[in-house]
Amino acid sequence: MSSSTDNRYPTRSRPVEPKPESHTRTNPTVDPEKKSRDQRKQLRRGTWRDAFSRRNLADTLLTGYLPILIALLIIVLPLAWMISSSFKPVNEIVTLEPSFLPNDPTLSNYETVDRRIPLLQVFQNSVIVTTVGSTIKVLLAITTAYALVFIRVPGANIIFLGILVALMVPPEVSMLPNFMTIEALGGRDTLWGIILPGLGTAFGTFLLRQHFKSLPKELFEAADLDGAGHFRKLFQIAVPVSMPAIATVTLVTVVNEWNSFLWPLIITDTRETMTLPVALNQLRSVEDDVASYGILMAGAVLVIVPMLIIFACLQRYIVAGLTQGAVK
Amino acid sequence: MTTVESPPDSAPSESAQRSTPTEAELAAARKRARRRASSKNWALFLLFAGPNILLILAFIYYPLISNMYYSTLDWRLGSPTADPVGMSNYIRFFTSPSGLEVWRVTAIFTAGAVIGSMVLGLLIALVLNKKIPGRTAARTAVFSPYVLSGVGVALVWMFIFDPQRGALAHILAAFGIDSPAWFLDGDWNLVMVIIVYVWKNLGYCAVVFLAGLQSIPKDLLEAATIDRAGAVRRFFSIVLPLLTPTVFFLLVTNIIFSMTNAFDILRVMTPSGNGTNTIIFEIYLQAFGQYNRAGYSAAIAVVLFFTLFIITAVQLRFVERKVHYQ
Known part of the structure; x- marks a missing residue:
């Protein structure tokens, strides 16, 4: 994200991120504020020059970079410590004079994790649950949002209100009855038992509905004149012009599914069906002395680093999705 | 007619333009068409939204x-009778004392988590609001723990909090301070999980505050500087x-989040609470x-649901109206 984009879309009444899904952005000809590449480069150079001019230099360093540096240290150091410690042999973990980097880097912590939990199996479970769950959730969100906006039925607003209320119900509240339901259906210790109760999606539906409502009506008029049905309008018009919004919903869903802990913890007991966070919780209860922190750090790396990579590459969509007004 | 999107009174329908039937005939035809469209729409609506609604x-x-x-x-989990x-x-x-203890802990955790992440988030947002190179990267890094x-x-x-071998104990020892009895003492445990929650959450507050700060008109600040x-x-x-x-929005969402999102940290750091x-x-x-x-x-769970319901209702009814929007 270029630094100039921050100012171009001032948010008004609602404290949310500048939306990346704004349709004008995909179409340069209708965006009056779009700056040319050169202009933007000039602007950025101007920022550099302002920040490091003699007049501002002290201010930039003392009230700008120094606090940023402190904040970054607080955020980044624990993660760096995790990665570094995961490669340390036991004697460097229990030492009273630890060094930041491992003196004698080793993979033995990862090997121990693999011995304690069937790592490949667990990783595969997490990947399956995340991809299958997210795919279905996003599809359901798209079709539901489309129906709410474009298929006129009496009472659609009440249905939408019902979905909004569902957005407010935390998983802890529905945990016990869902446990009874899934157990009765024979879904304990199965992957579908992990996936099924989370499939009803309120968040994605809400976000995509807001987006579909913002689409210009003219987009659909030509299709109406051609006599296109709703399926064609959805998949040939609404979905293609909404890719940024759909990407946002998808990524937020993927992050949530991957990190999900409470429900998989309750519904799985066997190692064959556990997801990674549940397995790590079990690892923690097995490896509970001072010498095992290297092993636990290796486990933490396995669950944290994949999301860090996804976030680093696609942060714009994820930040936008997660900072949307959660309750409208 | 499948053009269900345009409201019926916004423009004369296509068929009305071609011939000129009487008003009454037209009204009747429109009504019939609407009813037919309505039942067809319901079928389509349920096809599109039905599975999701059913799951919800x-x-x-x-x-x-x-x-x-x-x-x-009075029912034990796993028991057939209740x-x-x-x-x-x-x-x-x-x-009961244990019930009231839950309220006390929830209140302290929520207050600590909300105030901590909002104050630190605002400070970070104020710094990131300066026009200096590299701030977008810094914003990304600060947000990352949230995901x-x-x-x-x-x-x-x-590992960091471990009283014997943790990084924090080493840092405190450098200042000649003994590490508190994390993991053993209930009060220190609460402080510990609040710190971790704030660490994970403050990037969210910072980014939302930053969006709020950037919506403040620059000329107001310039005028004040001139004065x-x-x-x-x-x-x-x-x-x-x-x-x-922004403050009220964050206050409400943070209260709700801190009451519902902290389970993983609590369960892993203090397994039996x-x-x-x-x-x-x-x-x-x-x-x-x-206990089962x-x-x-x-x-x-029912009490939690109604608590959240009330907080949300208060936000929608009261805060949204009374707060100054520019």
């Missing part, structure tokens, strides 16, 4: 109702008042911990 009903709404039934039972006990689960939650697995984050901080208002004065007289919508039994953790511990008190757990 089955796994969100049905649990709400069955929780209310469970909450009136005795109806009326409201006694609720009475116990609001009057990480709570289980992983809890493991990392367990020789200092940075502190500008902050309290202009920035903070214009930021009130020593001093950290917030309301969500207690729901889990009572039903799936050592499913009925009691359901009663707490």
Whole structure:
């Protein structure tokens, strides 16, 4: 994200991120504020020059970079410590004079994790649950949002209100009855038992509905004149012009599914069906002395680093999705 | 006619333009068409939205109702029999020492988590609002803990907090301070999980505050600077008042999040809830911990739902109207 984009879309009444899904952005000809590449480069150079001019230099360093540096240290150091410690042999973990980097880097912590939990199996479970769950959730969100906006039925607003209320119900509240339901259906210790109760999606539906409502009506008029049905309008018009919004919903869903802990913890007991966070919780209860922190750090790396990579590459969509007004 | 999107009164329909039937005939035809369209629309609507609605009903709404039934039972999880006990689960939650302890812990955790992440988030947002190169990268880094697995984050901080070998103990030792008895002392446990939650959450607050700060008109701040208002004065007289919508939005979402999102950190760092039994953790511990008190757990879940419902209703009814929007 270029630094100039921050100012171009001032948010008004609602404290949310500048939306990346704004349709004008995909179409340069209708965006009056779009700056040319050169202009933007000039602007950025101007920022550099302002920040490091003699007049501002002290201010930039003392009230700008120094606090940023402190904040970054607080955020980044624990993660760096995790990665570094995961490669340390036991004697460097229990030492009273630890060094930041491992003196004698080793993979033995990862090997121990693999011995304690069937790592490949667990990783595969997490990947399956995340991809299958997210795919279905996003599809359901798209079709539901489309129906709410474009298929006129009496009472659609009440249905939408019902979905909004569902957005407010935390998983802890529905945990016990869902446990009874899934157990009765024979879904304990199965992957579908992990996936099924989370499939009803309120968040994605809400976000995509807001987006579909913002689409210009003219987009659909030509299709109406051609006599296109709703399926064609959805998949040939609404979905293609909404890719940024759909990407946002998808990524937020993927992050949530991957990190999900409470429900998989309750519904799985066997190692064959556990997801990674549940397995790590079990690892923690097995490896509970001072010498095992290297092993636990290796486990933490396995669950944290994949999301860090996804976030680093696609942060714009994820930040936008997660900072949307959660309750409208 | 499948053009259901345009409201019927906005433009004369196509068929009306071609011929000129009487008003009455037209009205009747329109009514028939609408009814036919309506039932066809319902079929389509259910085809598109039905599966999702069904899932939400089955796994969100049905649990709400069955929780209310469970909450009136004295029922051990796994036991085939249960005795109806009326409201006694609720009475116990609001009057017993262990129930009141849950309220105390929840209040402290929520207050600490919300105030901590909002104050630090605002400070970081103020710094990131300066026009200096590299701030977008810094913003990304600060936000990143928010998307990480709570289980992983809890493991990392367990190592840092370890009283013997943790990084924090080493740092404190450098200043000649003994590490507090993390993991053993209930009060320190609560402080510990609040710190970890704030660490994970402050990037969210910073980014939302930053969006709020950037919506403050620059000319207002320039005018104040010309009038020789200092940075502190500008902050309290202009920035903070214009930021009130953001502050209230964050206050409400943070209260809700801190009451519902912290489970992974609590469960991993303090497995059986020593001093950290917030309301969500207690729901889990009572039903799936050592007690298997499913009925009691359901009663707490019902209370949590209504608490959240009230907070949200207050936000929608009161805050949205009274707060200054520019």
